[in-house]
Amino acid sequence: MSATHTRLHRLLLAAYPPSFQARYGVELEALTADSSWSSRVAVDLLLNAARAWVRPVSIGNGTERRRWRFEATMSTVFVAWCVALVAMGGFSRGVDDSALPGLRSEPVASFFHTAESSFSITTLVLSVGLFYYACLVLLPAIRRNRRGVWLPVALPIVSAGAWAGLSVLLGFLVAHLTQPGSPALALLIPVGILLFAWVATGGVCFLACATGATMALRRAHLRESLLVPGAIGGALLAAGMVVSAVAASICVIGLLGYNPASDLLIPAGAIVVLLASSAVAAVSSVRGLIGLRPRSAA
């Protein structure tokens, strides 16, 4: 198998949930190395990675199993929330920035505001949770210099900083470009390169944010009792996401009565992503709540 195919296989294996990778990653990598590369193998890995996220498996017994369940719930809900954040941005921009006429209607506007405010509440809940686990995981990891734990969290911070810096620079250049008498042609290539770097850094930042925290959590190997608040918080987050997705869907359906469907393509696409991510979060958090039941029933 060529080096490119090996890299592609590794990339596909990285799409599996961390718990799955921890248990079967080495074996799966050995098996894919033995298999000849084909698009069929790639699709097989991709579909089963998606399935492993939607329907995760728990290995081990008793406490370890419950601990794993809470970790899986927290990781899945967090990644789903990150995806929903992007989708929510697309929905809000698509509806509010375009100042669609249907938004003047009272019921439609109220659903729009419900979607936005419930998502803001999830952001608040997540911020509290992140702060709690940062104190619990990050500070001891930094004190003991456990690079494996703090490094996955440092990468999103660094990439977010780089992205913010690029945003400022891009904004400055675009503002300069639109000024009368500016050397527009000379600035066009740097702006293009910067725009590409901005999009790429944004993608890296998003991926690092979505995976870094979950990786750090798994590596910290917290005991079961410390993960219980996370599982409860995950359920609250998922509930807020579901409310937000439903309200946003009703809002878009309501807008269809006032605006042509072509104006609502971006919000509708965002709603599909929002519904899918909130469904994944809801299923995972229900499993987490089931794990909270007394040991005999778990």
Add this chain to the structure above:
Amino acid sequence: MTRPTGQPRWRDPGLLVMGSLSSGAKHGYAITQDVSKTLGIVLGPGTLYGALARLEERHLIEALAGDERRRPYRLTATGIRVLSEQTEGMLRFAAIAKANLSKLKPNAAALELPS
């Protein structure tokens, strides 16, 4: 991932894996080779490990100590019981279907239907 035509739809990956393990403990690669050789079904790596994970979660199979890259798996006592129940059910189904088909064939010929 491919199914030869005319084969029954008993190709649930979990069942195939358990069937393969019924002849003894095997690691992932050996399971795919065995299933491919005996049934002509190619299990993709993702499908295989998805099935192994679900079977292990339900305590139907267990991993044995060995090379981390090629860990062998075997059926547990529960797995043996579940597999025998499944195969018994399949045999019963096959026997009933075969008997029904043998009754159906003359009728089909009388009605000039393709048998």
